[in-house]
Amino acid sequence: MSYRFGHMLGIEPLSAGEITFLLDQSKPFQEIQRHPLKKLATLRGKTVALAFFEPSTRTRISFSTAASRLGADQMNLQAESSSLKKGESLLDTVRTLDAMKPDCIVMRHSSSGAPDFVARNLALPVINAGDGTHEHPTQALLDALTIRDRRGTLEGLNVTILGDILHSRVARSNIHLLTKFGCRITLCGPAMWIPRELEFLGGAKTSIRRVTRIEDALVDADVVLTLRVQQERLHEPMIPLDEYILQFQLTPERMRLAKPDALVLHPGPIVRGLEIDPAVADGPQSCVLEQVTNGLAVRMALLFLMTGSGADAPPEKDSSHAAD
């Protein structure tokens, strides 16, 4: 069963079938990372616009590499660029990019809903590389691929997410995705950042609970997803870092409460000694590097699926079967 994606704005509207399809389609791209020659000509002649209105190194490099390895050309917009400083509106900026006819736009923005806004105003496929505190769909997909590869399944796992959930788009996308596969989600962090409304994400039959003690959160966990601690905070007093470390740092002792084969994931960048102890970050349960490799595969798959084929075409000549 094959699916088409007009935009990739978030995980919330996707079905479990569509997500499984995306993960399956990422596998050939995982494999390509092992080739000595990692370059394809599949998207030759296509252009991917990378519009990062919020500074980002890892995600931008990942998408950029994904596009390059598929043979696509790139248009690069970075937050520091002068037109944005001159007060040009988001709409004008993307319309200018659109006038140069890219085949899709990958966008990161500090306002929740900005990719939705762009998708409503342009006839161009939009991939959300992170919008405000709303969603970061490719992160959740690469996390899911990592979990599935290591555990063999996404179904019914106990997943603990640690940190500032309220302000985390990574947490939201992961909650949406994993609940579609019947995972039981435990959210743990400072009380003001795990509001009750988080329990309503993901719809009726989902199992989401909130706890404030990390020990309660880690018992029997299959997967522990550690969020980074955002020290840049507008409109919010920050809790003292020592408080955070005392209550919520993921240490080897605390990890013993989880299942022995539990996985530790982190979206990066990691601050060893803050949200996570170095021994855990670099230990055998840590999947951080696989996450990065899988991120490349997932993003290549998405770029391929969203820009790789055309809508109206005559029947293929080379197919040896009429019905293929």
Add this chain to the structure above:
Amino acid sequence: MLLISNGRVLDPASGTDAPRDILLDGDRIAAVAPHGQLASPAVGAEVFDATNLIVAPGFIDLHCHLREPGGESSETIETGTRAAVRGGFAAVCPMPNTRPVNDNVSVTRAIIERAAQVSPVRVWPIGAASIGSKGESLSEIAAMKQAGIVGVSDDGKPIANAKLLRQVMDYCRALDLPVIDHCEDSSLFAGAVMREGKQSVRLGLRGMPAATESLAVARDVQVGELTNCRLHIAHLSARASLELVRSAKAKGLPVTCEVTPHHFTLTDEDVRYDTRYKMNPPLASREDRDALIAGLADGTVDAIATDHAPHEPALKDVEFDRAPFGVTGFETALGLGLELVHAGKLSLMRLVELFTSGPARVLGMKRTIAENEPGDLTIFSTEHNWTFLANESASKSRNSPFDGRTFRGAPMATIVAGRIAYKR
């Protein structure tokens, strides 16, 4: 002379619900009589056949933004009032957050003079409570009253602190002016763009709890009690605020409040990322909305006010976070009110009261259909089907969440000072 013939007159002040003929002469109502029974025949009068239509006193909008001076790209006195008259309003009260702020006589006079030139409806400005609405010192309220303001407010913002509010209220009590407050706790409001709740968490948008409004309402009611000044709560949106108003009224305090049509129609669940659903106070929860409707029906709410807040497309066509707060509302107010009537949640007489004698009372006036009263009437149909298209609005701006909505019932004519100012 103008004869309004055979309309069903609904006049809350006198309790009249009956077929009547109304004769207008000059800018006044000259005579009112049961249909066909006018004492002196109206020879040579223009006749408006109001058969099957409701005839009410001219609607008053206590709260709107005309943007002139300073914001003419979004609206002018001319375009705003044209939208108002199409909405059935005979009088509107523009808020002082213009540029410059209406905190002195020159600005007040400029607004009133401009309105006299171009406005089909009466324009009764609200003056700023503090200079520049900065919340530091009182503006020249007495002088502005002489120039024509009918109330004071720092709308757009709350009146900054309890001490200033007390001074303003003491001062205004002596001048017999109502103090209108946009109730909002600044610290809870900071950075928020919608109501805090399941939807804000889902969308990843910063939210403000209902307490943002009700904390300020509680403050205002208590300061009001100290001063015994007339206090009017602008655009009330939360059940908690409504309950505070209810208990203040029960204590006999001179507290009134208004609700906007978008607050009694929509909820925070309607917010996605469309900036036409972004306003302040934000769309609230279902419980709040239902409580507001109950308050409209049981008299706790005194008036429906539109808070018509136009913003040109360039300002609103941005990411949700960056868009200014505000939606237009003149032309859809009656249609939305009639939705409540058609759904059996509100009586038609009560709806008319919320548009007429209710707001009049807040301003310390009387509005009724009787001999010698001002010749302001709103004539409307409860059945006429029509669709509101923002593109065709008389306002310069398009920011309405009701674009494309079909209504059952519409304003058919607006009579201002004895003349037909608008006819559908």
Add this chain to the structure above:
Amino acid sequence: MQIVEKAQLMTATEIDRTVQRLAHEIVEKSGGTANLALIGVRRRGVPLANRIAQAMRGIDGVDVPVGTLDITLYRDDLSKVAAQPILQSSDIPFTVDDKDLVLVDDVLYTGRTIRAAMNGLFDLGRPKRVRLCVLIDRGHRELPVEASFIGRTVQTSDTEIIEVRLKEIDQEERVVLVERVS
């Protein structure tokens, strides 16, 4: 759009005999099977490659590794594909460097599939030699590609299609000539 069967070209027995013959031919013409490997081009090249390897085992116990190659990412006509192509993984569990490779596919037609397959192979390394083995060569080449091992050569017209049906995929065993009729 209908598909009409015009003729049966090979029966199950004929397919099997041809596979056996091809296996022998490859072994014979490879001057040593130490470095030999088969690469089945998805989809139907895969069961064919497996069968040829199986047949080779019957010849002096020659054991030749088999890999599978999905060429979707290497096609030159993706923008003309209407349906969303479903990617399959390639699985080549041996190094390609210095290997004597034989690509196996069911039908050789324009040659574009084989060009794409070669692109895929060369991304993996540098084979010593690449030859092509096909069950049917139906002519109409658009690129300079030739097969070294051919089961059968068939003359066809543009509107005709040759369908190789193999039990692993199609639940039947035969080769038919069909035509698209609108």
